[in-house]
Amino acid sequence: MSLFQKLVDHHYRRVFQIYLMLMLIIHIGYVLLMNYRFKMAEVWMAKEDLLTPTDIDSIRQLGQWTERIEISFMTLFVIIAIFSLLSNRIGQKTISSFIKYNAILIVCIFMLSAVFHFTTTLTTFELLLPLINLATVTVIVATVLVIERVIRVGLNRKVGSTKI
Secondary structure, three states: HHHHHHHHHHHHOOOOOOOHHHHHHHHHHHHHHHHHHHHOOOOOOOHOOOOOOOHHHHHHHHHHHHHHHHHHHHHHHHHHHHHHHHHHHHOOOHHHHHHHHHHHHHHHHHHHHHHHHHHHHOHHHHHHHHHHHHHHHHHHHHHHHHHHHHHHHHHHHHHHHHOO
């Protein structure tokens, strides 16, 4: 029995729980960083003189951190999606757990966004941006998988209908 099979057989629920907690922590970090970024933007805009090179470096660095957090959010989702697909192929029914935990994640993010909407200056769109990006990636991947499946079925029909 391979290491991957042992992990799937005994610990896949724990993997999904850790995934859920990490995604929520990443989202909270994103919200806190975005809120700090907007507060600093107010400070920079209030300056009467031009921005200094230090200010410009700070703006650039905050933008890079925000981008990295969004990328880590999507990367963790993709890793767990691959884990679910691979473990589903070896006999475990992890796709349903993947969907269930992502539904829980979405509900938690919506609830956190409602709280953060009233405690920060961020708009609802800014609070839900990582989730919107994740939905976009999911739709693109699902579309590619459906197109690939349609092409594969079409090729199988052509091969099966030709006489040798």
